Amino acid sequence: MSRVMVFKRFERFWHWSQAALIFFLLFTGFEVHGTYQVLGFGKAVQLHSTAAWALITLWVFAIFWHFTTGEWRQYIPVTDKLGAVIYYYAVGTFTGAAHPFKKTTLAKHNPLQRLAYLWLKLIISPLIWVSGLLYLFYNQLDQIGLGNIPLEWIALTHTAAAFLMMIFIIAHVYMATMGKTPLSLIKPMITGYEPEQEDATAASASNEQSGEKPL
Amino acid sequence: MDLFCKAQLSLWLIILACLSTDAYAVIASEKLDQNITTADHSEFKVLQQQFHSGPEVTKACLQCHTEAAKQVQQSLHWTWEYVQPKTLQTLGKRHVINSFCGSVTSNEPRCTSCHAGYGWEDMKQPPPTDETSVDCLVCHDTTGGYIKLPNAAGHPAYQPMESPLDSGHMKAPPDLTVIAQNVGHSQPANCGSCHFYGGGGDGVKHGDLDSSLVNPPKSLDVHLSAEGANFACSDCHTTTGHITAGSRYQGNAHDTQGIDVPGHTDMSRASCESCHGAAPHHEEKLNEHVDRVACQSCHIPAFARGGVATKTWWDWSTAGKLDENNKPMTVYDENGHLSYLSTKGDFHYAENVTPEYRWFNGTVHYTLQTDTIDSDHPPVQVNWIEGSAHDPDARIWPFKIMHGKQPFDTVNKTLLINHVYSPTDDSALWTNFDWAKALAAGTKIAGQPYSGQFDFIETEMYWPISHMVGPADSAVKCSSCHARNSRLNGIPDIYIPARDHNSLLDKIGWGTALLMLIGSAAHAGGRGISALRRRRNKK
Ligand code: HEM
Numbered sequence: 082m083s084r085v086m087v088f089k090r091f092e093r094f095w096h097w098s099q100a101a102l103i104f105f106l107l108f109t110g111f112e113v114h115g116t117y118q119v120l121g122f123g124k125a126v127q128l129h130s131t132a133a134w135a136l137i138t139l140w141v142f143a144i145f146w147h148f149t150t151g152e153w154r155q156y157i158p159v160t161d162k163l164g165a166v167i168y169y170y171a172v173g174t175f176t177g178a179a180h181p182f183k184k185t186t187l188a189k190h191n192p193l194q195r196l197a198y199l200w201l202k203l204i205i206s207p208l209i210w211v212s213g214l215l216y217l218f219y220n221q222l223d224q225i226g227l228g229n230i231p232l233e234w235i236a237l238t239h240t241a242a243a244f245l246m247m248i249f250i251i252a253h254v255y256m257a258t259m260g261k262t263p264l265s266l267i268k269p270m271i272t273g274y275e276p277e278q279e280d281a282t283a284a285s286a287s288n289e290q291s292g293e294k295p296l
Numbered sequence: 297m298d299l300f301c302k303a304q305l306s307l308w309l310i311i312l313a314c315l316s317t318d319a320y321a322v323i324a325s326e327k328l329d330q331n332i333t334t335a336d337h338s339e340f341k342v343l344q345q346q347f348h349s350g351p352e353v354t355k356a357c358l359q360c361h362t363e364a365a366k367q368v369q370q371s372l373h374w375t376w377e378y379v380q381p382k383t384l385q386t387l388g389k390r391h392v393i394n395s396f397c398g399s400v401t402s403n404e405p406r407c408t409s410c411h412a413g414y415g416w417e418d419m420k421q422p423p424p425t426d427e428t429s430v431d432c433l434v435c436h437d438t439t440g441g442y443i444k445l446p447n448a449a450g451h452p453a454y455q456p457m458e459s460p461l462d463s464g465h466m467k468a469p470p471d472l473t474v475i476a477q478n479v480g481h482s483q484p485a486n487c488g489s490c491h492f493y494g495g496g497g498d499g500v501k502h503g504d505l506d507s508s509l510v511n512p513p514k515s516l517d518v519h520l521s522a523e524g525a526n527f528a529c530s531d532c533h534t535t536t537g538h539i540t541a542g543s544r545y546q547g548n549a550h551d552t553q554g555i556d557v558p559g560h561t562d563m564s565r566a567s568c569e570s571c572h573g574a575a576p577h578h579e580e581k582l583n584e585h586v587d588r589v590a591c592q593s594c595h596i597p598a599f600a601r602g603g604v605a606t607k608t609w610w611d612w613s614t615a616g617k618l619d620e621n622n623k624p625m626t627v628y629d630e631n632g633h634l635s636y637l638s639t640k641g642d643f644h645y646a647e648n649v650t651p652e653y654r655w656f657n658g659t660v661h662y663t664l665q666t667d668t669i670d671s672d673h674p675p676v677q678v679n680w681i682e683g684s685a686h687d688p689d690a691r692i693w694p695f696k697i698m699h700g701k702q703p704f705d706t707v708n709k710t711l712l713i714n715h716v717y718s719p720t721d722d723s724a725l726w727t728n729f730d731w732a733k734a735l736a737a738g739t740k741i742a743g744q745p746y747s748g749q750f751d752f753i754e755t756e757m758y759w760p761i762s763h764m765v766g767p768a769d770s771a772v773k774c775s776s777c778h779a780r781n782s783r784l785n786g787i788p789d790i791y792i793p794a795r796d797h798n799s800l801l802d803k804i805g806w807g808t809a810l811l812m813l814i815g816s817a818a819h820a821g822g823r824g825i826s827a828l829r830r831r832r833n834k835k
């Protein structure tokens with residue numbers, strides 16, 4: 082059984098640097114929000130803004146990558162097996178059932194993941210991005226005719242989006258530990274390769290579904 | 297050989313270049329001494345005489361400076377009268393009531409010791425018109441020897457006087473001839489001889505103006521310090537024809553004109569922007585504050601920083617108590633500051649005071665002796681400032697807010713003229729210690745309607761803070777305002793990150809995050825338990 086690379090080098094780089102930046106932005110952002118004082122407000126704003134630019138740059142590259150590689154199709158919502166996956170997390174995981182989905186290079190995400198990541202990419206991230214940029218350029222907004230937006234609205238939108246991100250991350254991190262062993266789902270995102278000992282039935286089920294021959 | 301010549305030539309050129317830039321550097325860094333004059337006043341015959349009075353000196357000055365007295369007599373330093381261009385109130389020391397000594401009216405010979413002239417003894421009359429009544433020396437003495445008596449309507453001592461009082465030590469009067477021969481540009485000590493001692497003592501009134509500014513370290517005032525810019529007051533309070541820029545009655549709270557290039561602007565440098573421009577910081581985020589925050593708000597982290605305390609509370613209602621021998625009392629607090637005087641009542645003093653912040657567009661209103669007060673809702677605002685977040689001319693400014701209690705007419709609802717000093721009779725509080733008598737006399741002198749019924753009411757008064765600018769690194773830290781516990785807690789109608797948040801959003805946000813965590817933990821627990829069970833069942 083040969084090993085298959087599911088997460089390419091750029092994808093892993095993108096995933097982990099985004100994760101680091103988002104954790105850092107959460108940490109500095111909630112200091113800017115006044116929740117605690119660790120770095121000092123001025124430093125927190127400065128680092129938050131720098132990290133925000135880094136994240137934006139990363140996203141620009143990631144969007145480019147998604148479209149040039151066609152990987153964006155991974156996020157097209159599918160309904161097939163969506164119920165099965167939800168049933169698995171709600172019931173199957175307690176009864177010892179096998180995960181109804183197996184990653185492949187063509188379908189890396191189960192139907193629930195697809196929805197979750199689409200929500201992240203189409204709602205949470207743009208919300209943070211747009212509100213963050215409006216926040217950053219607040220003093221220049223009148224030049225683009227947006228001078229009437231109160232800072233409070235921008236700040237509250239940004240804060241709300243940050244909470245959505247935080248909640249997403251909690252769920253995401255927990256679900257990432259729900260493989261066969263707590264690290265079995267996380268390892269591929271580090272090494273790029275699917276562990277070979279992964280459940281065989283689930284694998285064949287998924288491969289049938291995606292029309293692939295078992296490897 | 298040719299090559300060698302070329303090398304030699306370029307070497308010489310390099311040396312020459314070094315020398316010339318060096319020479320340039322010396323010229324560029326040599327500082328102009330602004331106090332150099334083209335006249336040595338001791339050479340002038342008219343000043344080589346024995347002077348017996350201030351007006352005699354002035355008469356001599358005017359022989360050459362023919363227009364000087366006329367100019368001074370046009371100035372606020374002389375008229376003590378100012379029609380506020382926006383409110384059209386007639387203000388100036390001649391008319392206003394303040395929350396320190398009260399009013400100049402009825403206490404003239406004492407209060408007019410700080411008039412830039414001699415002999416103004418009745419506020420109901422305009423100041424003396426005689427040109428020799430202008431006091432040149434108080435502003436132009438460079439010897440430090442010229443001192444106006446505290447109660448002689450602007451005159452210095454002309455006879456030896458006992459000083460301190462009851463010490464038996466006689467002090468010679470100022471030598472007017474020496475002083476007249478050594479006149480020069482006004483220095484902070486000249487301006488300070490009045491402006492540092494307002495309210496009856498060093499630092500009492502303003503908080504950002506006191507004797508520590510005569511020779512301040514850079515940490516106290518970067519502009520006046522010899523280690524700093526080594527300014528005189530008039531470097532910012534630009535003065536032409538004896539008219540001085542910079543007013544507290546109508547300030548410029550938001551100078552949008554920027555750097556004052558001679559010939560291009562109004563030639564007034566009484567704003568930070570006139571030298572520093574409208575975008576003085578390296579960091580753009582800081583420049584983005586200047587539309588809403590006055591420079592002073594960050595760059596004057598505290599006032600009364602030079603070792604001189606300022607008065608923050610003055611309760612007149614307790615004045616008049618005498619000790620068991622019927623003598624007036626003087627009480628000090630644990631810091632050695634006055635805390636009670638029978639003549640003046642109770643005080644609080646403070647040093648290193650954090651300013652209070654308010655929206656301010658430069659316009660100041662006054663409660664004049666004719667204005668009705670709302671005595672049911674103290675404190676009465678002796679003056680109040682205009683400005684709000686919605687006013688583009690307003691910025692967040694630092695203030696000393698003076699608090700205290702002052703006499704008012706309980707029937708007419710007016711602040712009362714406070715007659716504390718009388719050189720001739722016992723009509724005034726400082727001799728009779730009797731409020732009823734003193735107020736009756738004061739209002740009569742001032743021609744103020746008075747019902748005869750009085751009480752004391754809490755008052756407050758706003759003093760914008762603009763001096764004692766510290767070095768950049770001592771500026772207020774971001775987190776002094778951007779924090780839940782913020783210096784700007786009293787500033788309404790603006791969202792300040794870290795100070796402000798929506799608590800409902802926060803509750804929902806943190807609550808949902810917590811639920812998600814608990815849910816995950818419960819889910820994980822459930823999975824663990826069921827896995828254990830399954831394993832046990834297999835066995
Ligand atoms: C496109 C990326 C982002 C940009 C351009 C951005 C920009 C900003 C700016 C300019 C501020 C206000 C700083 C100030 O007061 O001057 C801010 C605040 C904040 N940011 Fe971001 N940010 C970004 C991403 C994020 C992310 C990913 C998070 C968290 C997951 C986050 C969380 C926060 C929070 C909680 C605040 C405080 C909001 C408040 O209380 O007003 N930001 N951000």
